[in-house]
Structures are given as C-alpha cells and as structure tokens.
Amino acid sequence: MSKKDIMGEIAKANSSVIKGVDKSEIKHWANIYIMGQRYEVPADLTIMQAMEYAGFRFIHSCGCRAGFCGACSTIYRLKGDYRLKTAMACQTRVEEGMFLVQLPFSPAVKPRWNIEKTGYEDGAFLAYFPEIARCVSCNTCTKACPQDLQVMDYIQAALRGDFKKVSELSFDCIQCGMCAVRCPAEIVHYHVAQFGREMYGRYGYPRNAVLDKRVSDIKKGVYDKEFKDLVKKNKDELVKIYKDQLANKDKFIKGG
Amino acid sequence: MKKIGYYPGCTLKTKAKIFEKTALYTAEKLGYEFIELPNWNCCGAVFSLSSDDLIHHLAPIRNLVRVQDMKEGAFLSEETLVTLCSMCFNTLKRANIRYKNSAEDRSKIKNIMDTESAYQGNVSVLHFLELFKSIEPGSVKLKRKLKGLKVFVYYGCTLLRPKEASLDDAEAPVILERYVETFGAEALSTPFSRLCCGSYQTVNAREKVVELAYKILTSAIESGADAVITACPLCFFNLKDIQNEICAAYPDFKGIPVAYFTELSAYALGMDPGEWDEEPGFIKTALAQTGEKKIKR
Numbered sequence: 001m002s003k004k005d006i007m008g009e010i011a012k013a014n015s016s017v018i019k020g021v022d023k024s025e026i027k028h029w030a031n032i033y034i035m036g037q038r039y040e041v042p043a044d045l046t047i048m049q050a051m052e053y054a055g056f057r058f059i060h061s062c063g064c065r066a067g068f069c070g071a072c073s074t075i076y077r078l079k080g081d082y083r084l085k086t087a088m089a090c091q092t093r094v095e096e097g098m099f100l101v102q103l104p105f106s107p108a109v110k111p112r113w114n115i116e117k118t119g120y121e122d123g124a125f126l127a128y129f130p131e132i133a134r135c136v137s138c139n140t141c142t143k144a145c146p147q148d149l150q151v152m153d154y155i156q157a158a159l160r161g162d163f164k165k166v167s168e169l170s171f172d173c174i175q176c177g178m179c180a181v182r183c184p185a186e187i188v189h190y191h192v193a194q195f196g197r198e199m200y201g202r203y204g205y206p207r208n209a210v211l212d213k214r215v216s217d218i219k220k221g222v223y224d225k226e227f228k229d230l231v232k233k234n235k236d237e238l239v240k241i242y243k244d245q246l247a248n249k250d251k252f253i254k255g256g
Numbered sequence: 257m258k259k260i261g262y263y264p265g266c267t268l269k270t271k272a273k274i275f276e277k278t279a280l281y282t283a284e285k286l287g288y289e290f291i292e293l294p295n296w297n298c299c300g301a302v303f304s305l306s307s308d309d310l311i312h313h314l315a316p317i318r319n320l321v322r323v324q325d326m327k328e329g330a331f332l333s334e335e336t337l338v339t340l341c342s343m344c345f346n347t348l349k350r351a352n353i354r355y356k357n358s359a360e361d362r363s364k365i366k367n368i369m370d371t372e373s374a375y376q377g378n379v380s381v382l383h384f385l386e387l388f389k390s391i392e393p394g395s396v397k398l399k400r401k402l403k404g405l406k407v408f409v410y411y412g413c414t415l416l417r418p419k420e421a422s423l424d425d426a427e428a429p430v431i432l433e434r435y436v437e438t439f440g441a442e443a444l445s446t447p448f449s450r451l452c453c454g455s456y457q458t459v460n461a462r463e464k465v466v467e468l469a470y471k472i473l474t475s476a477i478e479s480g481a482d483a484v485i486t487a488c489p490l491c492f493f494n495l496k497d498i499q500n501e502i503c504a505a506y507p508d509f510k511g512i513p514v515a516y517f518t519e520l521s522a523y524a525l526g527m528d529p530g531e532w533d534e535e536p537g538f539i540k541t542a543l544a545q546t547g548e549k550k551i552k553r
C-alpha cells in the first residue's frame with residue numbers, strides 16, 4: 001500500500017470524527033439504555049464512545065481511555081440476566097439491551113499509613129484495616145472485578161499477613177473501586193492491596209543487585225561524562241549511535 | 257509419598273506458627289506430603305458457629321471446592337483435606353455434613369456460588385490426628401526418648417462436639433492418648449480433658465476463662481502430669497498465655513507447660529530445637545527425665 005493509500009484509509013476510518021457519523025455507512029446498531037433512557041448506537045463502539053455518540057460529554061469518569069486509570073467504572077445488566085455486571089467503559093463494547101450507568105466515584109477514606117514506621121508483621125493489615133476481619137468470603141468482590149483479579153483471595157491473604165500474596169494477586173488492580181462498592185462487609189479492598197504492595201516492595205521483595213549497582217554508579221557520576229556527550233550530539237549522530245547499539249545488542253546486554 | 261490436601265487456617269500462619277512447623281515435620285517423617293491449597297479462605301469459624309446464616313457456609317464450602325479442583329488436576333492423591341486447628345476442623349467438617357445432608361441448603365449454596373465449580377460433596381475432611389490413628393506405637397522410629405514424660409491430653413470442645421463432627425467417640429475419646437503413646441510419652445486424662453476452656457469469652461469475660469483454665473490445669477497437675485497438650489490455638493492461648501493471670505487470681509496455682517500435640521511428635525522424631533522460638537517447657541521436663549543436660553542446637 002502506498003503512503004497515500006494508507007493516509008486515505010486512516011482518513012476514512014476517522015471520517016466520523018471529522019464529518020460526523022454517516023448513518024448509511026453503519027451496518028450494525030445496538031439499543032442501549034443509559035440511566036434508563038434508550039439510545040440507538042453503532043454496535044462496534046465502546047460504552048464510552050457510545051455515550052459520547054448519544055450526546056454525553058465526559059467531564060468526569062473518563063481518563064486514560066486505555067483501561068489503565070480506572071476512572072470509567074460502569075455497572076450494567078443485560079436483558080434476561082439477573083447478574084449485575086461491571087466493566088470499564090473505555091474497554092467494553094456495547095451489547096444489545098445493555099442497561100447501564102457510570103459510577104462517578106467510590107467514596108473511600110484511606111487510612112494514613114507510614115511504611116517506615118509499620119512493622120512487617122502479620123497484624124499490620126488489621127491495624128490499619130480492622131474491617132477486613134468482617135470478610136465472610138462471599139466472593140462478591142471477585143465477581144465485581146473488571147480486571148478478573150482474585151480479590152477475595154487477597155483480602156484473605158491480608159488477614160493472615162501474607163504481604164507477598166496480597167501483592168501478587170492485586171498487582172493488576174486499577175483502583176476502579178467496584179469491589180469496595182459491592183462488598184457487604186464494607187471493605188475498601190484496593191487500599192488494602194496498595195498498602196500490601198508498598199509494604200512488600202519495601203520489606204519483602206528481594207533487592208535487585210544490578211539495580212542497586214546502577215543507581216550507586218549514577219550517584220557516583222560514572223555516567224556523567226557519557227551523558228553530557230550524548231546531549232551535545234545532533235540527530236544524525238544519535239541515529240548512528242542507536243543503530244550501532246542495535247547491531248551490537250549482545251555486547252551491550254552482556255556489558256550490563 | 258502420599259500427596260494430601262492441607263488446610264492450615266489463619267491462626268497457624270500468624271499466632272501458631274510452631275503448630276504448623278511441628279505438624280509438617282511430623283507428617284513428612286511419617287510419609288505424607290502435605291499440599292497446601294494454593295488459595296484458601298477463612299474456614300468460616302468465626303461466623304458459622306454463631307449463626308445459621310447460609311452465606312457463612314460459602315467460606316468452608318469454597319475450600320472444599322478447591323480440594324475437588326486440585327484432585328481433578330491430579331495435584332492430590334485423593335479428595336481429602338487435612339487440617340490442624342480444631343476450630344477449622346470443626347467448621348469445615350460441619351459445613352461438609354450440612355452440604356451433604358440438606359438438599360435445600362445445597363441448592364441455595366450452589367445458586368449463590370454459580371460462578372465457581374459446583375461442589376460434588378465428595379471431599380473428606382480429616383483432622384491430622386485421624387491420619388495417624390492406626391499407627392502401631394512400636395512402628396515409628398523415634399530419635400528422642402520421651403519415656404517417663406507424663407502428658408495430660410486436652411481435647412477441648414471442637415474436636416469432639418457436636419457428635420456428628422467428632423473425630424472419635426465423643427464421650428470417651430482415646431485418639432490423643434494413642435498419639436502421645438505412639439511418640440513414647442505417657443498419656444493422662446481426666447473429665448477435665450473435655451471441659452470447655454471458655455473459648456472466645458477470653459475477649460469479653462476473661463475472669464470466666466481464668467476460672468475454667470484454672471480448673472483444667474489444676475486437674476492436670478493433680479493427675480501428675482508434666483505437661484498439657486492441645487490441638488487448638490485458642491485453647492492454647494487460654495491455657496498457656498494467661499497463666500500469669502491465673503496465678504494472680506489463684507495464688508495456689510503452680511503453672512504447667514502447655515504445647516501443641518505436634519510439638520511432642522516433632523521433638524520425638526528429631527526436629528531441631530532451634531526451630532522453636534522459645535524452648536517449650538515440656539522439652540525441659542523431658543530432658544530432665546532422660547538425664548540429658550541440654551539439647552543440641
């Protein structure tokens with residue numbers, strides 16, 4: 001495909017953004033209900049795009065648009081299914097008959113912790129989050145997690161002071177707050193997880209010797225000269241250095 | 257080695273680490289590989305005993321589902337779950353019985369856990385003691401002698417009650433006595449071996465627990481015991497850790513060492529005493545009996 005063709009393709013794909021949607025071009029439509037009101041939207045949009053298509057403008061509940069920031073929590077039901085489902089609006093395609101609403105915020109007070117002054121001990125979680133003892137293992141939090149994390153399992157690990165397990169199980173948490181909203185024991189899971197990861201990172205996770213050495217070298221100024229030289233180079237020189245490095249990858253990797 | 261599903265319970269990971277350590281040592285010496293469930297939740301103890309609310313049974317049933325899943329994945333030799341804490345044992349076993357016996361409860365639980373594997377009801381919940389109940393005393397090779405050590409066995413409530421969850425004859429159990437004898441010590445018991453220690457009342461009615469513990473321990477001392485053993489971290493706390501409070505309330509009280517039953521077996525089987533945080537009282541007594549001066553660290 002020539003350069004011009006590619007640009008043409010891109011322009012075509014984005015034409016709705018520039019010229020507005022040409023309804024005749026859209027083959028599949030879906031009916032969704034936003035806060036009870038029906039809208040007909042193109043079926044290949046995400047919930048977020050569909051809401052914008054329907055005329056909503058986000059001044060809240062929208063951030064990265066890439067599934068990372070956790071701002072766009074949405075709850076919905078589908079026709080004929082009693083389950084209350086959760087999704088990130090920017091990551092989930094609309095479905096026919098979706099009844100949905102966005103949660104602007106999940107109210108949660110975060111205890112102030114100081115990891116330097118907190119002992120790396122079994123009881124640390126309970127000291128900051130005594131409410132985790134109210135967990136009855138109903139697993140509602142796990143079902144609510146749009147990231148498919150084993151939320152209840154990490155709360156149970158927190159109860160017994162297992163920092164490693166809390167960190168590992170909660171690593172992909174985007175703090176959307178859906179677990180906390182659904183929990184019958186009123187636990188704020190994602191704060192518990194964050195505390196666990198900070199503690200594990202500070203006390204439990206094995207230190208990386210290579211990283212320590214590199215940091216101390218940087219502090220000692222080992223790379224200062226090289227860095228200054230690099231900053232002075234022009235674009236062509238930088239490209240050449242980069243290409244040389246790529247060609248001699250093995251050498252650079254081995255050299256640490 | 258036989259691979260068997262193992263459920264530690266929260267207390268063994270926090271306040272009762274020596275209970276787990278000595279039990280795993282004992283099990284390994286006796287030919288079992290304990291596979292801890294990779295993910296397990298609270299046994300449900302705190303809630304299921306105090307109310308009939310079905311939601312509280314999700315926790316124990318889910319643990320059993322995970323045993324079932326592990327057996328399906330061939331991680332275990334059989335659908336068996338072993339546990340140590342007598343409270344966990346009681347909760348898991350009772351939930352299992354209830355699930356098997358009540359069609360109504362079963363369908364309710366299945367309904368609410370509809371996103372997880374359905375429990376088929378085939379897991380058997382065993383207490384550690386049951387694994388070894390048919391071992392012949394002479395058949396275990398012991399590294400250390402406990403001869404002459406007199407051990408008072410304390411069952412408490414949850415190993416024996418309610419009847420259908422009992423691990424032995426609920427009125428006249430012998431399983432702990434057998435265990436003690438298997439490892440070379442002498443077992444003693446009195447009706448106080450089965451008296452409640454006061455359990456959770458230790459939080460809000462400590463004086464009641466002090467009174468009960470005093471009665472139990474005095475009975476042990478009067479029977480001539482050198483030490484008391486138990487299978488429950490809460491009994492352990494009530495009988496051991498509040499002995500100073502008992503002394504204060506009952507000046508005639510002398511005190512007596514208290515240990516988990518697995519400490520006895522692990523010690524007899526040769527576990528390094530350095531594994532204990534503090535030297536258990538029974539070891540000192542055992543050494544004095546056999547004339548050894550000091551245990552090698």
Ligand code: FES
Nearest residue numbers: 063064065070090
């Ligand atoms: S907008 Fe950031 S996760 Fe959806």
